[in-house]
Amino acid sequence: MGVEEIKKRCVVAVIRGASIETIIPMARALKDGGVTALEITMETPKALAVIEKAADVFGNEMFVGAGTVLDAETARAAILSGARFVFSPTVRKETIEITKRYGVISVPGAFTPTEILTAYEYGADVIKVFPAGSVGPGYFKNVAGPLPHIPLMPTGGIDMDNASDYIRAGAVAVGVGSSLVDPKRELTDDYLALITENAKKLMDQVQAARRL
Numbered sequence: 001m002g003v004e005e006i007k008k009r010c011v012v013a014v015i016r017g018a019s020i021e022t023i024i025p026m027a028r029a030l031k032d033g034g035v036t037a038l039e040i041t042m043e044t045p046k047a048l049a050v051i052e053k054a055a056d057v058f059g060n061e062m063f064v065g066a067g068t069v070l071d072a073e074t075a076r077a078a079i080l081s082g083a084r085f086v087f088s089p090t091v092r093k094e095t096i097e098i099t100k101r102y103g104v105i106s107v108p109g110a111f112t113p114t115e116i117l118t119a120y121e122y123g124a125d126v127i128k129v130f131p132a133g134s135v136g137p138g139y140f141k142n143v144a145g146p147l148p149h150i151p152l153m154p155t156g157g158i159d160m161d162n163a164s165d166y167i168r169a170g171a172v173a174v175g176v177g178s179s180l181v182d183p184k185r186e187l188t189d190d191y192l193a194l195i196t197e198n199a200k201k202l203m204d205q206v207q208a209a210r211r212l
Contacts, residue, residue, distance in 0.1 A: 002105035002125030003151045006085070007172040009037035009063055010206045011163070013199075014155065014177040016041045017184060023050050024057055026181055029192040031062055033199025039067040039087050039175065042074055048081040055082030065105070072098040079104050087155075087175070089130055091119045107153070113143055116150060126151040126172060133157015141169035160202055164209035174206065 006012070013035050018026060027038055040051050047066070055064045065085030066078035072094040075086045085105035088095055092108070099106040100123050109130035110116045116127045129140055132154030144152055154166045155175030163174045178184075180202060181195050 002085075003172060005063065005105060006037070006107070006126050006151070006153065009035075010167075010173050010210070011035050011180075011199075011202055012037040012039050012065075012087075012153075012155075012173060012175045013180050014039045014041065014067060014175050015044075015181060015183060016177065017044055018050055019183075020046065020049055020053050022183060022187055023054050025187050025192055026183065026195065027054055027058060027062055027064075029195035030181060030199050031058070033196040033201075034203040035180070035199040036061065037063040037065070037085075037173075039065050039085075040083075041067040042070075042078065043068050048077055051078060051083050052081040055084075069095060071095060075099050076102070087128060089128075091115055091122070091124075093122045096122045096124050109155070113147065116143065116147060116152070120147075120150045126153055128152075128175065129154045131156030132166065133162075137162065137165040137169040140166055140171065144170040160198065160205070163202060164205045167206050167209040168212060176202065 066083040067087040069075045069086050069088045075095050079102045086099045087107045089109040096106045106124045107126045107128050108119045108124050109128040110119045133156050151172045153173045158174050158176050159179035
C-alpha cells in the first residue's frame, strides 16, 4: 500500500513553517492544482496542531504526513495527530519500526547505496534520496540501476525545472518545497492562484514524464 499510495500522488509538497491559520488555504490551493500529498515538517512551531488541523479538514482528500521526523517518539506523536506518512532526513531503525507498527508509510532519508539498502531492509516503504538536488538525476539513475527493487524518491533541490528528470530516472514520486509553495509569503489571492497554477504545471510535467 505504501509505495502505491506515494506513487499515485506523484508529488509531495513539503511545507516548512505553516501555521494553523495558513495551512488550510495553502493545502486547498495545492489540491486545486492536483497536488494531494502534504508533508508538514516537525520543526514548524505547533507542528502537531497543524497536522491535526489539515488531517481533520481534508480527510481522505489530502494525504497529510509529517516530515523532518528525527526519532520514534516524534513519529508516534505525529501519527496520533493524524499523519499518514512519516518522512525522515536520516535512517533510524526505531523510527521506521514504530511507523510500521502503527500501519503508517515510512519514508526515511538516505544518500548512499548502503544507506538506501539499509533503510529498505529495516522496513521502509519508500526511500527518500536526500539531498538529491546536490548531485542531480544522473546520480539518482545510477543508484537506482543496481537497486531496481527499492522505491526511491528525491527531495532537496527539486523544482519545476528538474522534477520530471527524476521521474524519468526512475523516481516513484518527488518531494518539492518552497519552489511550489512558500509559507513565508503573504497568502494573497494572487499568490494562492499562483500555487494552484504551479501545482497543476508540476503535476502535468511529472505525469507526462511517467508516460515516457
